[in-house]
Amino acid sequence: MAITRFPHNPIIETKDVRPLRPDFQVVGVFNAGVATFRNEVILLLRIAEMPIQSDENHVLVPVLSETNGELEIIRITKSDDRYDLSDSRVIKQRGRYAYLTSLSYLRMARSTDGIHFKVDAGPTMLPGGPLEAWGIEDPRITQIGHQYFITYSAISSKGVSVGVAVTEDFVTFARSGVMLPPENKDVAIFPEKIGGNYYALHRPVPKAIGSPEMWLAQSPDLLHWGQHQFLIGLREGQWDGGRIGGGAVPIKTPEGWLVLYHGADETDRYCMGALLLDLKDPVKVIARSRVPVLEPEAEYEVNGFFGRVVFSCGAILLDRSIRMYYGAADEVMAGVDIPLEDIYYTLY
Numbered sequence: 089m090a091i092t093r094f095p096h097n098p099i100i101e102t103k104d105v106r107p108l109r110p111d112f113q114v115v116g117v118f119n120a121g122v123a124t125f126r127n128e129v130i131l132l133l134r135i136a137e138m139p140i141q142s143d144e145n146h147v148l149v150p151v152l153s154e155t156n157g158e159l160e161i162i163r164i165t166k167s168d169d170r171y172d173l174s175d176s177r178v179i180k181q182r183g184r185y186a187y188l189t190s191l192s193y194l195r196m197a198r199s200t201d202g203i204h205f206k207v208d209a210g211p212t213m214l215p216g217g218p219l220e221a222w223g224i225e226d227p228r229i230t231q232i233g234h235q236y237f238i239t240y241s242a243i244s245s246k247g248v249s250v251g252v253a254v255t256e257d258f259v260t261f262a263r264s265g266v267m268l269p270p271e272n273k274d275v276a277i278f279p280e281k282i283g284g285n286y287y288a289l290h291r292p293v294p295k296a297i298g299s300p301e302m303w304l305a306q307s308p309d310l311l312h313w314g315q316h317q318f319l320i321g322l323r324e325g326q327w328d329g330g331r332i333g334g335g336a337v338p339i340k341t342p343e344g345w346l347v348l349y350h351g352a353d354e355t356d357r358y359c360m361g362a363l364l365l366d367l368k369d370p371v372k373v374i375a376r377s378r379v380p381v382l383e384p385e386a387e388y389e390v391n392g393f394f395g396r397v398v399f400s401c402g403a404i405l406l407d408r409s410i411r412m413y414y415g416a417a418d419e420v421m422a423g424v425d426i427p428l429e430d431i432y433y434t435l436y
Contacts, residue, residue: 392417
């Protein structure tokens with residue numbers, strides 16, 4: 089495959105982002121939503137920050153109070169055997185998430201050439217309200233007319249729900265509440281109506297029966313979502329046998345709706361693959377990647393805050409090539425150009 093990673097990857101690193109507070113450190117700048125706006129490429133970055141870990145006996149965890157919205161720092165004793173600290177991203181208690189180790193919010197980066205980006209000095213969207221007390225993550229941006237619909241994961245002790253914000257200028261953002269309740273994530277809205285309705289990819293996370301797999305929802309007005317339909321499932325023993333979810337906003341091509349999706353195997357190795365969906369009825373899967381389109385191979389993809397991860401929330405169609413922006417190792421941003429024909433080669 090003629091995959092061309094940007095020669096100066098990573099394109100954005102943690103050192104390029106000023107933390108919100110002097111006692112905090114930026115541990116991740118990744119999983120950005122992507123849009124074109126006024127002759128610029130916009131990356132709506134997920135920024136993950138945590139307190140500077142100055143106490144060797146404790147882990148310091150940032151959360152927002154669900155009652156008053158104030159930032160709180162929780163101190164977890166490392167020797168406390170009630171907690172599982174083996175995953176750098178989360179702290180577990182009795183097998184369930186007790187805390188996230190960092191607090192995420194959204195910040196903008198801009199580029200006139202789509203390759204070299206400058207990160208804004210301050211945040212674009214901060215967590216707000218009790219359902220976002222643990223942070224907001226992994227935005228996808230869909231342009232419909234002159235509006236941009238941003239879907240994102242809203243994290244709290246109540247679980248992971250899906251929030252929506254709408255903007256026309258990337259300066260002011262109107263939140264429209266919870267689109268889908270817990271546990272759900274990886275939502276990307278299609279950029280136009282299909283057969284009279286809007287469509288969106290989503291990924292429920294069953295806790296008793298079932299697996300984290302991809303579904304479709306429909307809406308007449310971008311506010312009320314229903315008519316949920318199962319789309320694709322896990323493939324045991326393959327690169328997408330552990331969990332799957334939508335990546336970039338679906339891209340309309342002559343061959344069908346191109347969906348770039350992420351898949352993880354049973355060892356939490358994340359790759360990117362592709363689906364081709366019918367233009368008139370996107371619940372019909374025309375083809376699916378038998379092998380990954382992109383997998384973690386470069387040093388910055390294999391090693392990082394959480395290694396062996398490539399994860400995209402946005403891509404742009406450039407003639408017959410896809411320019412995909414992606415998070416690597418849950419720490420940095422990178423870019424890659426992939427010819428459509430090479431993506432189609434992975435399909436069956």
